[in-house]
Amino acid sequence: MDIRDVAKRAKVSTATVSRTINQVATVDTQLAKRVWKAVAELGYYPNRQARALVSGKSRVFGLIVSEITNPFFPEIVQTFETVAVEHNYEILLTSTIHDPKRMELAVRRMIEGRVDGVAILTFGMEDELLAHLRFRNLPLVFIDVGPKAPRVSNIRVDYAHGIRQAVQHLAAMKHERIGFVTGPLRLRSAAVRRDAFEESMREIGLPVKPEFIVAGDHRLEGGKRALQDLYKLREQPTALLCSNDMTAIGVMRQAFDLGIAIPRDLSVVGFDDIRMADFVIPPLTTVQMSQTELAKLAFDALLREVKRDDPTPDGTEYLLTTQLILRSSTTFPPDLGHARQPSASKRD
Amino acid sequence: MDIRDVAKRAKVSTATVSRTINQVATVDTQLAKRVWKAVAELGYYPNRQARALVSGKSRVFGLIVSEITNPFFPEIVQTFETVAVEHNYEILLTSTIHDPKRMELAVRRMIEGRVDGVAILTFGMEDELLAHLRFRNLPLVFIDVGPKAPRVSNIRVDYAHGIRQAVQHLAAMKHERIGFVTGPLRLRSAAVRRDAFEESMREIGLPVKPEFIVAGDHRLEGGKRALQDLYKLREQPTALLCSNDMTAIGVMRQAFDLGIAIPRDLSVVGFDDIRMADFVIPPLTTVQMSQTELAKLAFDALLREVKRDDPTPDGTEYLLTTQLILRSSTTFPPDLGHARQPSASKRD
DNA sequence: AAAATGTCCGTAAACGTTTACCACGCCGCT
DNA sequence: AGCGGCGTGGTAAACGTTTACGGACATTTT
Structure with a gap:
């Protein structure tokens, strides 16, 4: 018919x-x-295909995320989808799972699907692969890492602001030994967060001890491992900033296994403010980076670029701010000025 | 080109x-x-559209989930996508967010996209709307609730097995006052879970008190509210089964606010075994229902139906089992046989 | 009253593939 | 030598839309 x-x-x-x-x-x-x-x-x-074929516009936007399994992204996908369908666009979704092979595949799928634009929300997995996309003169939107080029928009995130707030918050409570669990450092945004941390520490005049900067992977497991490693040290931090909330939750879980009470023995701060952050125990103090805002920005950037006939040579920049959300995972350091006592397990 | x-x-x-x-x-x-x-x-x-147009096959499968924001689903989406691309299929994803309007929209999008099949993993939001899909003689796969019809497959979940295990586990520790937090009951699977609970209780000879069966929504908030309501009662349950993990996590969060220690004061059991279940504190005892298994089953069912030239009149049935996973959110009831003492807050 | 303009509507080409059909050449068989 | 069969490659139709173009008619202008 x-x-x-x-x-x-x-x-x-x-x-x-x-x-x-x-x-x-x-x-x-x-x-x-x-x-x-x-x-x-x-x-x-x-028939959408027939329409696309003759009009030359597929009315599909590609959406590349790094791991839909990370609760940060479903929120984004949901609102991206919602606003997309409002404008009669469909989504071609893919998650790269930090795998270059899948990134390559993703690019191929996007091109074969003749998408009208691609939002690349992988926080820094950009590659020569993207040259294929660029070559097609497709509207692109990146987060943090996009090149200055026509038809590519960029969402810059002000990581530093929220992180500075977090460090100040901790310092105000007289924490001095503050650690940091990084994300996978080949991700640009992970490196930036760590840098912002170190920068903030210096600003305040606190020492950043290299052994307090430990590697995570933006997943739960990485947080667990990080705390394990940290507690093999002779001296431990009294507060820990984490590169994202999943890491923080992993840290808290490991603390539970080790009998470390949060926040009494260790203050923990996350990053992202995923919904779950308010539901872990204790509720997680974290730096908010609005996922819905991000999704809307990304879609708008794409849509605007699709409609624009004369693109600006350097693309467009958008800004997303971050902000500290206080909850219950931080408090004063234990035994202020004294040696740390191992605390009893919370299980009884 | x-x-x-x-x-x-x-x-x-x-x-x-x-x-x-x-x-x-x-x-x-x-x-x-x-x-x-x-x-x-x-x-x-x-060009995929051109191919689709002439071949009459879009090589796209629709995937309708109820809420991608619920951590149960991203896992499914991820593995569904993985196996789909292995077979050179794309996904048209949508989440209905329990909204009939969006369900209607979803159906329209699927048809306009000329998908080759649809997996409807909304656990019971099926509707007259689906008549449109049925009408097109599209391969469909449902979970739990599909009609017997050619080209429609069904994944039956053995909820009862895992739930019975959970009730037995609790009963073995001498819990007698066991409550249940339901999901949204218009969802078929939510009703089935509750029924399985009541059935298991009767089997064991434990009373099911109507006031211990309280309404949730399969979201975090519903769990919070449910526990609030429960603790307004004169007498409370010593153990609580939840219709899904999100509910259980909400319950635990509210328990934290109320100063109720889990599991000392209240044992909690979830359902689904989402990844987060092993990372909340305390780690959640829950009934596992493999999300990757589910996704693979759904995709295979669709693929098989697409290839089949002479469909069976009654469709095909698949089975997914469930199983209790023991972790740390359950223990013996407090003050066995005595009146409940309000316990001190965990915060100090 | 004729010309000019405007408003609708239909005809047909075009989008980028796949594939039915046919033509061609080669091989082996009688 | 002639013929059938087979393996291979080209021609062109078809898929379901949108839209440029032109025609028919109504309305306004001269």
């Missing part, structure tokens, strides 16, 4: 059917009524 | 290009080599 069936039944040409459906030209009220009637009676739905 | 450019450059016809690319007929080694060379040199990627 196609547009010709509709045309036949409404006794008009296919052109008229197309015009009434797309409201792209005025068509006589009587005819339009007949068309709509035929559409309803036949249960006609236009 | 299209197949004709490739043909021209390789000095063959478009038919030959198509044949070598799709490996659908034997083509002379020399010619094939020339074709591949041309493809590489031009950076040619076939």
Whole structure:
């Protein structure tokens, strides 16, 4: 069942059917009524592929995330989808799982699908691969790491602001031994967060001890491992900033296994403010980076670029701010000024 | 740049290009080599829409989930995507967010996209809307609730098994006052879980008190509210089964606010075994329902149906089992046989 | 009253593939 | 030598839309 069936039944040409459906030209009220009637009676739905083929626009945006399994991203996907369908766009979603092979595959899929633009929210997995995309002159939107080029937008995140707030918050409570669990450092945003941490520490006049900077992976497991490593040291930090919330949650879980009470023995701060952050125990103090805001920004950037006929040579920059959210995972350091006592396990 | 450019450059016809690319007929080694060379040199990627149009197969499967924001689903999406791309399929993803409007929209999007099949993993939001899909004779796969019909597969979940294990586990520790937090009951699977709970209680000879069965929504907030309500009662349960893990986590969070220690004052059991279940504090005892298994089953069902030329009149049934995973959120009831003492807050 | 303008609508080409059909050349058989 | 069969490659139709172009008619202008 196609547009010709509709045309036949409404006794008009296919052109008229197309015009009434797309409201792209005025068509006589009587005819339009007949068309709509035929559409309803036949249960006609236009064929998206055919439309795409002839119009040269697929009305699909690619969305590349690093790991949909990380609770940071579903929120983004959800709102990206919501605003996309409002504008009659579809999404071609893929998660790269930090795997270059999958990134390559993703690019191929995007091109074969003839998407009208791609949002690359992998926080720094950009590559020569993207050259393929660039080559096609596709609208792109990156987070943090995009090159200055026509048709590519960039969402810059002000990581430093929230992180500085976090460090100040800890310092105000007289923490001096503050550690940091990084993300995977080949991710640009992970490196930036760590740098912002070190920078903030120096600003305040606190020492950044190299052994207090320990590697995570932005996953739960990395947080666990990080705390394990940290507690093999002779002297431990009294507070710990984490590169994202998943890391922080992993840290808290490991603390539980080790019998370390949060926040009494160790203050923990996360990053992202995923929804779960308010539901772990204790509720996690964290730096908020609005996922819905990010998704909307990304979509708007793409849409704007699609509509623009004369792109700016350097692309467009957007800004996303961050902000500390106080909850219950931080407090004063234990035994202020004294040696640390191992605390009893919370299990009884 | 299209197949004709490739043909021209390789000095063959478009038919030959198509044949070598799709490996659908034997083509002379020399010619094939020339074709591949041309493809590489031009950076040619076939146009998916054109392919779909002429072949009548879009190689896209629809995937409808209820809420991608619920950590149960990302896991499914991830593995569904992984196996889909292995078979050269794309995904048209949508989450209905329990909203009939969005369900309607989803169906329309699926049809306009001419998907080759749809996996409906909403646990019971099926509707007259699906008649549109059925009407098109599309392969469908449901979880729990699909009708017996040609081209529709069904994944039956053995909720009862895991839930019975959970109740037995609790009963073995001499819990007698066991409560249940339901999901949204218009979801078939939520009702089934509750029924399985009541059934198991009766089997064991434990009373199911109506006031101990309280309404949740399969979200964190519902769990919080449920425990609030429960603790307004004169007498409280000593153990609580939850219709899913998110609910259980909400319960635990509210317990924290109320100063109720888990599991000392209250044993909690979840359902689903989302990854986070092992990372909350204390680690959640829960009934596992493998998300990766589910995703694979759904995809295989669709793929099989697509290939099948003579579908069975009643569709196909698949089975997914469930199983209790013991962790640390359950223990013996407090003050066995005595009145409950309010316990001190965990915060100090 | 004729010309000019405007409003609708239909015809047909075009989008980029796949594939049915046919032509060609080669091989082996009688 | 002639013929059938087979392996291979090209021609062109088809998929379901949108839209440029032109025609028919109505309305306004001269």
